[in-house]
Every structure is written in structure tokens, then in C-alpha cells.
Amino acid sequence: MLLTVNATLLDACVLATLEKGDTYGYRITQELAAGIGASESSLYPVLRRLQKDGRLTTYDVAISGRNRRYYRLTPQGKQALDAYRAEWIEYKRRIDEIFAQATEEENHDAH
Amino acid sequence: MTRTEFMAALRSRLSHLPAEEQDAALRYYEEYFDEADSEEEAARQLGSPADIAARILGENAQQQTAQPQMVPPQPAQPPKPKHSPWFWVGITALCIFASPFLLGLAGAALGLLIGAAAVVLALVVAVICPFLMLSVTMLATFVLCLYLAAGALGVFTPGAVLLAGIGLLCGALGVLSGIFTGYLCYWTGLLFGKLFRSCGRRKGAKA
Known part of the structure; x- marks a missing residue:
């Protein structure tokens, strides 16, 4: 993708992924790598920071002789996600507006 | 790069971090290798351990510098008086003792004006x-x-x-x-x- 997701948007995407249900690091990484081209190496620091900020918690589940660490959205994380959503809608509207202006002007010039 | 090489390289680069941070990071990447179908593929996807370590160290440094901001701001100290009381005592004394001279000066100024x-x-x-x-x-x-x-x-x-x-x-x-x-x-x-x-x-x- 030509356009890349910045750190804040990546935070929001991680929170949104967890809103669908608790999941573990490898899954989140794969999902976001496929979804928005986030690099596999960038996810851990984000998860760790969100955990420290209290936006998500972890719990371990035993699976095939080892522990798998699951991440869960906290109420605080849900609140942050809602704020990001509202922000995104406004951001998208503004970008759309600018892009629409450009197209209108092009049409204007063509006539 | 094999899983062992990757983890060794990451461990050595994170050695300056607090033990808790090191453990959390190493644990995450061990799990990542466990979950992946192929360890070589996982190592390839993750890229260079040096790059990953740099991101983790950067994030930690940011949090350490950001932490003081989370401390509730100190109550504002009352502004220090600009001059001690002795300063004003001195000024008053000077005015009193210099009054003959000052009055003379004022009289001269008034005379000049008139x-x-x-x-x-x-x-x-x-x-x-x-x-x-x-x-x-x-x-x-x-x-x-x-x-x-x-x-x-x-x-x-x-x-x-x-x-x-x-x-x-x-x-x-x-x-x-x-x-x-x-x-x-x-x-x-x-x-x-x-x-x-x-x-x-x-x-x-x-x-």
C-alpha cells in the first residue's frame, strides 16, 4: 500500500482487532499485516505500550504444553477506541472533502 | 537466521532493559515462533533482531521520559516577595535622613519652574x-x-x-x-x- 498507517492509527487498529474478541500476539500480527500491511516487527511495542497504559490486559491460556498469551480490551481501551473512531470519521470526512474539491476543480477545468 | 540465533541476538540487545521488560519481550517472540508454521518463515517475517530491539528500546525510552508528565503537577509555590522587609526599612530610613536634601532639591526645581x-x-x-x-x-x-x-x-x-x-x-x-x-x-x-x-x-x- 502506498499510504501507511501511523503509530496512532496502528494503536486504534490493534484496539479494534481486540474488540472483535480476545486474541493472541501472533494472530493480531498476522491479521494486521494482511489487513493494513503493518510490519510484523512493529506490533510488540504497540501491544506492550497499550498494556502499560491500561487499555488492554493479558491472560495466559495453556495450550499444547505451553502458555499462549491472550490480549483483552479493557473498558479504558474501549473508551479509547470509541474516541479514535469518532476522530477517524472526522479525519476521513476532511480528506474526502479535499479530494472531492480536487476532482471538482478538474471537471471545471475540463469544461 | 534460525530461531536460536534470532533470540540470542535480541536478548543481547535488550540486556540493558529492566528484567521485567526483557522477559516480556523475549516471551512474546518465543511465542511468535511457537505459533508460526515455520520458524524460518517467522524469522524472515520479523526481520532483523537489531531493528526490533531498537523499536523496543525506543518505546521504553519514550515511556521513561513521558512518565514524569503523569505525576500530578506540584502545587504552585507562592511567588517569592521581590524585596525583603529590610529593603523597605532601608528605603524609608533613607527618605527620612535625606529629606532636607530632597526638600531642597524639590524647592530648587519648583523655583526653576516658576x-x-x-x-x-x-x-x-x-x-x-x-x-x-x-x-x-x-x-x-x-x-x-x-x-x-x-x-x-x-x-x-x-x-x-x-x-x-x-x-x-x-x-x-x-x-x-x-x-x-x-x-x-x-x-x-x-x-x-x-x-x-x-x-x-x-x-x-x-x-
């Missing part, structure tokens, strides 16, 4: 008075000439006309001079008004 005002007034009067006198004299001559001309009209007509002419000339000069005197008075008034107002302002500023 003197200057008197000089200005004298100059103005010296300029205005001649013009006023000229005006009065000319108008008086005008009246006198016309009176004489009226008397001489039947007796010696050319003389009467001459007198009347002189009288009119004097009258015109008198009127002009009067007007000029009026202007002089007006300008003087303005000058003195400004002078007194500026003095008043200076006194107001002192008080």
Missing part, C-alpha cells in the same frame, strides 16, 4: 504690549483724523480729504494690529495651557 514661567510671561507681554499699543494708537488716530477731516471739510477740502485718507490708513493698520494682538493672546493662552497641563501631569505622576 522662574521659567515668569520669563515666558515677560517675553510674551513684551511682544504683545507693543502691538496692543500700536493698535490702540492707530484707532485713536483714525478717530481723530476723521473728526478733524469732518471739521475741515467745508473750509479746506483737499486737507480734509488728506486727513480722511490718513485716518482711514491708520484705522486699517489699527484693525490689523488688533487682529494680530488677538492672535498673539490666543497663542499665548494655548502655550500657557499646555505648560500648566504638563506640569499638572508631572505632579499627578509624582503623587
Whole structure:
């Protein structure tokens, strides 16, 4: 993708992924790598920071002789996600507006 | 790069971090390798351990610098008084002991001011008075000439006309001079008004 997701948007995407249900690091990484081209190496620091900020918690589940660490959205994380959503809608509207202006002007010039 | 090589490289680069941070990071990447179908593929996806370590170290440094901001702000300290009480005691004492000198100075300044005002007034009067006198004299001559001309009209007509002419000339000069005197008075008034107002302002500023 030509356009890349910045750190804040990546935070929001991680929170949104967890809103669908608790999941573990490898899954989140794969999902976001496929979804928005986030690099596999960038996810851990984000998860760790969100955990420290209290936006998500972890719990371990035993699976095939080892522990798998699951991440869960906290109420605080849900609140942050809602704020990001509202922000995104406004951001998208503004970008759309600018892009629409450009197209209108092009049409204007063509006539 | 194999899983073992990757993890060893990451561990050595994170060795400066607190044990808790190191464990959390290493655990995450161990799990990542466990979950992946192929360890080589996982290592390839993750990229260089140096790059990953740099991100983790960067994030930690940011949090450490950001932490002081989370501490509730200290209650604002009351502003320090600019001068100690002794400073004001000293100033007061100085004022009292220096009062003869200060009063003398103030008296001298007042004297100078009054003197200057008197000089200005004298100059103005010296300029205005001649013009006023000229005006009065000319108008008086005008009246006198016309009176004489009226008397001489039947007796010696050319003389009467001459007198009347002189009288009119004097009258015109008198009127002009009067007007000029009026202007002089007006300008003087303005000058003195400004002078007194500026003095008043200076006194107001002192008080």
C-alpha cells in the first residue's frame, strides 16, 4: 500500500482487532499485516505500550504444553477506541472533502 | 537466521532493559515462533533482531521520559516577595535622613519652574504690549483724523480729504494690529495651557 498507517492509527487498529474478541500476539500480527500491511516487527511495542497504559490486559491460556498469551480490551481501551473512531470519521470526512474539491476543480477545468 | 540465533541476538540487545521488560519481550517472540508454521518463515517475517530491539528500546525510552508528565503537577509555590522587609526599612530610613536634601532639591526645581514661567510671561507681554499699543494708537488716530477731516471739510477740502485718507490708513493698520494682538493672546493662552497641563501631569505622576 502506498499510504501507511501511523503509530496512532496502528494503536486504534490493534484496539479494534481486540474488540472483535480476545486474541493472541501472533494472530493480531498476522491479521494486521494482511489487513493494513503493518510490519510484523512493529506490533510488540504497540501491544506492550497499550498494556502499560491500561487499555488492554493479558491472560495466559495453556495450550499444547505451553502458555499462549491472550490480549483483552479493557473498558479504558474501549473508551479509547470509541474516541479514535469518532476522530477517524472526522479525519476521513476532511480528506474526502479535499479530494472531492480536487476532482471538482478538474471537471471545471475540463469544461 | 534460525530461531536460536534470532533470540540470542535480541536478548543481547535488550540486556540493558529492566528484567521485567526483557522477559516480556523475549516471551512474546518465543511465542511468535511457537505459533508460526515455520520458524524460518517467522524469522524472515520479523526481520532483523537489531531493528526490533531498537523499536523496543525506543518505546521504553519514550515511556521513561513521558512518565514524569503523569505525576500530578506540584502545587504552585507562592511567588517569592521581590524585596525583603529590610529593603523597605532601608528605603524609608533613607527618605527620612535625606529629606532636607530632597526638600531642597524639590524647592530648587519648583523655583526653576516658576522662574521659567515668569520669563515666558515677560517675553510674551513684551511682544504683545507693543502691538496692543500700536493698535490702540492707530484707532485713536483714525478717530481723530476723521473728526478733524469732518471739521475741515467745508473750509479746506483737499486737507480734509488728506486727513480722511490718513485716518482711514491708520484705522486699517489699527484693525490689523488688533487682529494680530488677538492672535498673539490666543497663542499665548494655548502655550500657557499646555505648560500648566504638563506640569499638572508631572505632579499627578509624582503623587
